Amino acid sequence: MNQSLDKMPLLDNTSLASLHAQPRSVRAMEAGDLQTVGRLFNKAFRNKVQEPGGDLLDYLDQVFLKPPGYSPELGSIVHENSKGQIDSALLAMPMAFDIGGRRIAARLLCAFMADGRSGLVGAAQLTRAIRLSQPDLCFSDNASPASADHWGAAGGMMLPIQSLEWQRIFRPSRAGLRELQTKLPSSRHLPLGPLLGGIDSLARRYFKAFTPPIPKGLVSQAASLDEFFAHSRKMTERFFIRPAWSRDDLAWLMETASLNRTLGNLQCRTIFDAKGETVGCYLFFGQQGGWAHVLNILCLEDREFDVVGQMFADLDANGYAAAHGMAQPFLMNALMRQRQMSFRHRGYFCMLTRHREVNEAAIRHDIFVGGLASESWSRLLTDFR
Template sequence: MTIEVEEIRASENIPAGAGPRRNIRPMTPGDVPAVGRLFNRIFRGHDRAPGDDLGRYIETVFFGSPQYHPDLGSVVHENAAGGIDSAILSVPMAFMVNGHPITARLLCAFMAESKAGAVGAARLARSMRAARQDMCFSDNASPVSADHWAAGGGLVLPIQSLEWQRSFLPLTAAAILASRHLPVVGSPILLGILGLVDRALRRLRPSMRPKAEGACRIEPAGVEEFLECAMPMLERFAIRPAWSKSEFDWLVHIASMNRSLGALECRKVVLADGRTIGAFLFFRKPTGIATVLNLVTEEGRERDVAAAMFARLDAEGYALAVGMAQPFLMNAISRQRWLSFRHRGYFCLVTRHAELRQAAERNDIYIGGLASETWSRLLTDF
């Protein structure tokens, strides 16, 4: 989540006459009320203190990670009067790069008062330049913010900047998506009528129904089984989340707090001989949207796993499935009928390591879902 701050020019250009030296420092739990109020002003358009729920959520997410350290967490900028006029909220995450561990920073919100926070915003942006970061990324940057990432030596990952949408009940799915802005469109009566029309259309257009490929089946699994499946399947990527059990459990915990997306569940894809060839972790919202966080497969089994996933989600009654695009899955995903892509926000990455940059440029990277901001309530609530 980012804010378009027009006043942030090239990050080296601090306005003349900026006054006394301001201070960039790590955010502390005592800053939560001020940062929450800044969040409300910038992203919600009202100037009031954060409610208890928002305050607790900010503290849980940005101070609770097993990877947390003040030097790798969120940062704030104090003005001459000691007030916070800009901030970057970030979560440290463990990654492996060519077999070596690093701690990356997921940037979740860049907030700045308009003119009053321009100096602080520019200084915060400068502190995130590639030359200073092992790995720093954001999965939902605005066009202006993406330009600043690029100016600071960063990359924009075009495929990960897309969201795929597979409609199973197209009219119902369109109404559910429209109801985010027009709640009346999502009324149960209207959705019921559209559902009847969709099912009639499915009889006329068999291509609306996804079909599994290969001799495999879907089995329910606990989220801890996803971790067991994912780690060996992700070893083929030069850049991948490290996901220790403690960090994975914490990520699952905070993702599960996002009840507006539904309950967090896992399914695994199994061959007839019992061997697991893939798994997917998703938010389950019955008769609505299935939000796929992470999909992993054995190398070479992408088509089988993706087709099985779509067939199962259709059978479970979802109107629509959505998820972040991944380069290694594009061939398998794109074979689906009734599938579209939309730009979800720029996925940006900066690093001072040449080997990491080169791996990202050749798409030798697995990132997103739990290893991004998709789960955050700051995107959907408050």
């Protein structure tokens, strides 16, 4: 979520000279900064100059100052200019990761914001501070082109597949309604439901590709937090880089993600084969009759086709118009076999690490990240308009 930097170029030589001439004041964000940071958020991401509301301040406090494993060294940072004013900020969350069997404290970098061109030097100082910290792992899953350039300047890398979003359409008219409502908000009040339902029924009758096939010998059912926790450990242990969630970590993430009512209700389902063995599960937000926002797809190795196929059959049977989620290398073959599937650029997935073996693992796709280990569930992307 870094679009506030979209029109901000990388520093040229003149800017670099100015940077070195400026007092260096990068520090950890504190509770007393939330009012200023919230105001900067409104200006940078909502294009409005106004004080942040209490709801936004409470959310910033909960997500960025009170997550499990928080410490000032792993949290958000701000830059103060020569007048002592915060002109740029980088919101970040600590997340436990396992890299090659070793637990480390990673950092998810979220909103990167600056106060127009006046905050350009501060933004560069924040980037420099991250690079000089020599992190075990820090990453962002939704960076803008300008922010991705900042990552590259800091020595980071971009992962192309994770920078894509997949979309699978079940009911084309209802799916298209989301685009209409995004571009024309007043259309949300139009009684289009019955008309679109009839169009979709005809489309599905004459174009069978909208209806996903139902895999044989598989069933699914709703799952609890404890079931998802157990599956997440078992089904991601094959990856060199993966989240190392404790139950408390996962409970906090799911509870906080559930606050995003704009995306619907947070749900989890497990998938069983004919022998009763659990072969996969998936976590998603769902709005009845609308879009399913898939956070995580987990599966045993070589069961990707079964799990992806059953997930789409479930979502279609439950009346969703479409589903979308973050692309993952291990799922690409199964996803691309689906009909009515498309991929689009969603934002750059960037990462920075001081460990060569972590870079090498990411290059060979030996990585599981995204979903709950991302900002895709954050209310900062959808609310506080």
